[in-house]
Amino acid sequence: MKLNTIKAPSVEEAVRTAISKYNAYEDELNIKVVEKGSKGFLGFFGGKEAVIEVQLLPSYFERKIGEYLEGILKHFDKDIIYDIAIERKTIFVNIKGIEVSRLIGRHGKTVSAFQHIIGIYANRLSDVKLNVSVDVGNYKEERRQNVESLAHKMAKLAIQKRSKVELEPMFAKERRIVHEVVSKYKNLRSYSVGLEPYRKVVIEFDSRRTNTYKNHGRRWTNGKQSKQNSHRKSPRSNTSKI
Amino acid sequence: MKELLEHILKGIVKDPDSLLVTENVDENGNKVFEIRASEEDIGQIIGKDGRTIKSINVLLNAIAGPDRSSFTLKVIR
Numbered sequence A: 001m002k003l004n005t006i007k008a009p010s011v012e013e014a015v016r017t018a019i020s021k022y023n024a025y026e027d028e029l030n031i032k033v034v035e036k037g038s039k040g041f042l043g044f045f046g047g048k049e050a051v052i053e054v055q056l057l058p059s060y061f062e063r064k065i066g067e068y069l070e071g072i073l074k075h076f077d078k079d080i081i082y083d084i085a086i087e088r089k090t091i092f093v094n095i096k097g098i099e100v101s102r103l104i105g106r107h108g109k110t111v112s113a114f115q116h117i118i119g120i121y122a123n124r125l126s127d128v129k130l131n132v133s134v135d136v137g138n139y140k141e142e143r144r145q146n147v148e149s150l151a152h153k154m155a156k157l158a159i160q161k162r163s164k165v166e167l168e169p170m171f172a173k174e175r176r177i178v179h180e181v182v183s184k185y186k187n188l189r190s191y192s193v194g195l196e197p198y199r200k201v202v203i204e205f206d207s208r209r210t211n212t213y214k215n216h217g218r219r220w221t222n223g224k225q226s227k228q229n230s231h232r233k234s235p236r237s238n239t240s241k242i
Numbered sequence B: 001m002k003e004l005l006e007h008i009l010k011g012i013v014k015d016p017d018s019l020l021v022t023e024n025v026d027e028n029g030n031k032v033f034e035i036r037a038s039e040e041d042i043g044q045i046i047g048k049d050g051r052t053i054k055s056i057n058v059l060l061n062a063i064a065g066p067d068r069s070s071f072t073l074k075v076i077r
Helices: A011-022 A060-073 A107-123 A139-161 A172-184 A208-241 B002-012 B039-046 B050-066
Strands: A002-007 A029-035 A050-056 A082-085 A089-096 A133-135 A164-168 A186-194 A198-207 B020-025 B031-036 B072-077
Touching: A011 A029, A011 A050, A011 B072, A050 A089, A060 A082, A060 A089, A060 A139, A060 A172, A060 B002, A060 B050, A082 B072, A089 A107, A107 A133, A107 A139, A107 A198, A107 B002, A133 A139, A139 A164, A139 A172, A139 A198, A172 A186, A208 B002, B002 B031, B002 B039, B002 B050, B039 B072, B050 B072
Parallel strands: A089 A133, B031 B072
Antiparallel strands: A002 A050, A029 A050, A082 A089, A164 A198, A186 A198, B020 B031
16 A cells, blocks of 8 residues: 655665564565665675565554554443454444444444544555544444435425425435435435534425526526627637738 | 543654643643644644544543543643
8 A cells, every 4th residue: 555665785674674664564564676785895885775665565554553443442441342344445444342332422423533533543654545434333334224214205205295305404424325315316306505514405396397497597697608708709800800 | 541642642643752641630620631742743633623633532532431520632832
């Protein structure tokens, strides 16, 4: 994930520098020797430095993040297990335990906090942008399902009422799920109103009449624009005549 | 608690050696953690719109449990 060149008098020394620099084990590094380096005459003249390219392997990130998380969770008085999986540039951290509700927080506040902090830590280790996704006790997955089923329910209600339905305030990610669900319905459209953190989704029944109204408005601005353009063009066309 | 705060902060700053956390009590008898760090790390600790320092606060509260004494975090330049 991270590629770095290290120079040292010999290859062995360069490898040692890399290991101490990143605090990594040798098997967590992908080492490519670019320049072997040579001692030169009597070890003084014409000596060439060894150059290696070091790449940190996913196992390194797994261990580092694990250690960091361990340091946080050891202060928590309940027994907890966690696992870390890395897929391309996304790191999935899953925290499980018997009494994890405290680690979820109201509206998943603590889950977001975990994700934010571990995200910073992971990106401090790497210079490529990494995504971190933290889930505690399957909270995120369950919440996603809940929001999805709610969106379906509200969409059906909007069709039934042939008008618009306002949902409760939600987080941006949850609103996105609602928009995705609504986009599958043919004669519905959705948008968000209000300011964070009270921003909420509105699902609206979209009849043909609202469409024509929109087109009408657009045509008016187009007409105005083309008029302005022709006005602007007129002196230019005069110069071309001359 | 202080140990946990230091651990979290050390993971997110660039220069862990200049990080200093001190525990104090303010005039109302509340616990105050004062955080001192190098100039460029201060921005990182606070985060955009104070998001990082808020997250740290949330984590400390969650992990310390309901029977903890209340505290405030102060980032000092």
